[in-house]
Amino acid sequence: MHDDTHPADAWGLDTRAIRTGHHRTGEQEHGEPIFPTSSFVYESAAEAARKFGGDEPGNVYSRFTNPTVQTFERRLAALEDGARCVATSSGMSAILATALALLEAGDEIVASRSLFGSTVSLFDKYLGKFGITTRYVELSNLEAWQAAITPATKLMFAETPSNPLSEVADIAELADLAHGHGAWLAIDNCFLTPALQQPLALGADLVIHSATKYLDGQGRAVGGAVVGPDTLLEEVFGVVRTCGPCLSPFNAWIFTKGLETLGLRMKAHCANARQLADWLEAHPAVERVHYSGLASHPQHALAARQQRDFGAVLGVEVIGGREGAWSVIDATRMLSITGNLGDVKTTITHPGTTTHGRLSDDQKAAAGIREGLIRVAVGLEDLADIQADLARGLDALVR
């Protein structure tokens, strides 16, 4: 029987990305449909009562049951090899929904120091208001994680590899540590996506996504998701259902179609990034390239073991400090000067004055954000054109 409604466990990643999640309707459509509807109608009062009461499965209201959103959720769950996925309106609301679902006043989070800036604000400024405190540790230092854990620790949270310096944490070790202390481990898998890293298979309890980045891959929409076991995801679902940070059907459809080319795009992103990293590392205006795909990276072996490839975000330290970095950025004519990443378009930014601009000088020093650091999120343009755009400013620095 032809049945593409159930993810076949034996299927490879690309097949899952293309073939899972869609429950075909009576219209016999080939492509995945969009259901732009807020509510659903019933044959009778009795059917409505059964649907609302949960006695009968089915759609009720698009804050928590929309077929287009569910297609995306099933497909991403299949890719992460998770039992269940809940989609959210953004990556930030995925993290918020996870925290609201799992934590209460008095609980503690231990998190890596190099986190997305808004995640730090969410933890400190907003969760802090409700009596949840967060301790930050060096991502790759297992002893530091261990030392920060207390009996109140409920959640460990990390991004690996980190942005923009590509530090790597051993997910299996972090998971063992968390579970030994009765805590959960959540991994923000934004930078590698399930095409390159599957944290659940390594022992993590939850995977967080900003779908805004590579899952879409073309910079079209904002969204997020949480993936993990049924027990935990039922709690996350409850938060989204009640508090309302739900994904729109239009955006869910964009992400669903984005996933179809995820494997292909990530291969191409990584190939461009690897070659660009080699070229940059050899350029006389470049002091250091931070990329876990380079043999010079201190955790290259761990990254090679844990990841299928190394992603496409490069930290590039140039000579001349901030002035040097800004001159390289300003000499580009094609690259997009923006803080976003995960797009077919290559982006370039100066972390010290943009994404990490709110950190104090001490915090920047602790996080390794130097004045000469540039972040390049490598896109899918021709490598020669990306190189030529960067060479203009880099060559001028050594002339």
Ligand SMILES: *Cc1c(COP(=O)(O)O)cnc(C)c1O
């Ligand atoms: C962008 C990003 C987020 C937040 O996602 P939004 O979709 O912008 O809300 C969270 N984590 C990481 C690593 C990100 O890059």
